[in-house]
Amino acid sequence: MEGAEAGGRTDAQGIPQGRKWGLSGSTIKLIAVAAMLIDHTAAAVLARRIIANNRGLAIMDAGSGAFGWMADRALLFAVYRIMRLIGRLGFPIFCFLLAEGFVRTGNVKKYALRLGIFALISEIPFDLALSGRIYNPGYQNVYFTLFAGLCCLWTIRLLSQGMDKLRGKKGTGAKAGTFVPALGILFLVAGVLSPAGYLFAFVEKPRELNGTEPWKLFAGLCVLSAALLGTYGLEKGLGCLQRVCGNITVLVLFMMLAELLQTDYAGMGVLTIGIIYFLRDRKALSMIGGSTVLTIMNSTEITAFFTAIPVALYNGKRGLRMKYFFYAFYPVHLLLLYLISVWMGLGEIYLL
Numbered sequence: 001m002e003g004a005e006a007g008g009r010t011d012a013q014g015i016p017q018g019r020k021w022g023l024s025g026s027t028i029k030l031i032a033v034a035a036m037l038i039d040h041t042a043a044a045v046l047a048r049r050i051i052a053n054n055r056g057l058a059i060m061d062a063g064s065g066a067f068g069w070m071a072d073r074a075l076l077f078a079v080y081r082i083m084r085l086i087g088r089l090g091f092p093i094f095c096f097l098l099a100e101g102f103v104r105t106g107n108v109k110k111y112a113l114r115l116g117i118f119a120l121i122s123e124i125p126f127d128l129a130l131s132g133r134i135y136n137p138g139y140q141n142v143y144f145t146l147f148a149g150l151c152c153l154w155t156i157r158l159l160s161q162g163m164d165k166l167r168g169k170k171g172t173g174a175k176a177g178t179f180v181p182a183l184g185i186l187f188l189v190a191g192v193l194s195p196a197g198y199l200f201a202f203v204e205k206p207r208e209l210n211g212t213e214p215w216k217l218f219a220g221l222c223v224l225s226a227a228l229l230g231t232y233g234l235e236k237g238l239g240c241l242q243r244v245c246g247n248i249t250v251l252v253l254f255m256m257l258a259e260l261l262q263t264d265y266a267g268m269g270v271l272t273i274g275i276i277y278f279l280r281d282r283k284a285l286s287m288i289g290g291s292t293v294l295t296i297m298n299s300t301e302i303t304a305f306f307t308a309i310p311v312a313l314y315n316g317k318r319g320l321r322m323k324y325f326f327y328a329f330y331p332v333h334l335l336l337l338y339l340i341s342v343w344m345g346l347g348e349i350y351l352l
Helices: 025-058 066-072 074-087 090-104 108-131 142-167 171-177 179-202 213-231 239-261 266-278 283-297 299-312 323-343
Strands: none
Touching: 025 074, 025 090, 025 108, 025 299, 025 323, 074 299, 090 108, 090 142, 090 266, 090 283, 090 299, 108 142, 108 323, 142 239, 142 266, 239 266, 266 283, 283 299
């Protein structure tokens, strides 16, 4: 993730300055990395051991001590669950770091390019570790989710800047500004209906790609907006509402993209990134908001609320310069975990 200098105070240029005490960005990253390592160790190694144990139970005779066999292995499953709960701290912290990096980076294109490259590099290690296959088209690694989230934030920024420029046009350029009311109509309608379309396509019909109704609905709203522009237009004074609805629309579209790609955390992951970004000025609150979304997605994510503590202690300082270590750690540790599974004789077990 990109480094960031952010804090409560600002200098003469309005750039936030960090506190002298607290946790640096690299320290928070290390917390997230440790949580991720614990989580993936459970998901890639312990899960295979549990499956192998269950296979052994399946061939045991009911009267040959199967109950005692299960009791002896209850501890293994308990350790697995605890490690997965600890692992829930990782993703929301990475979302926070992504939002901070987006705000502070001097080159969003390079930032997105790095995420995209490491998403591709990480896919085979991810699939080997968590599914046992070289390629699993039904489940993509979390870098793709972070990439979609970054592109979502970037699109929201560009949209906001574009609408502001159109409002400021004069003379012949003012005609271009008439497009702003059309955007307002589009976002007012799509900002309400596109979440409904998202839920229809990806909650009622999870992981199905043939639910084209939301896309047809969105196209129809575009046509409707153009027609209303030519007929009525829209009065000024709704700029804030346009911006909010525009953000919602962009966010839902990238949530749909993450669902279509079937990335780790999928659309709810992108929504988590968006909420943390919008609440970024109140860091602890942003983590509570993001953790709420994750917990709605899956109740086992409830431990994510603890991420509000280290983020609240964030002092805005970069800390250790280990950017590429954090990028490379993800694919490297996944590959090593798979190799450990193979060494333990569990590599042939498919998890997904």
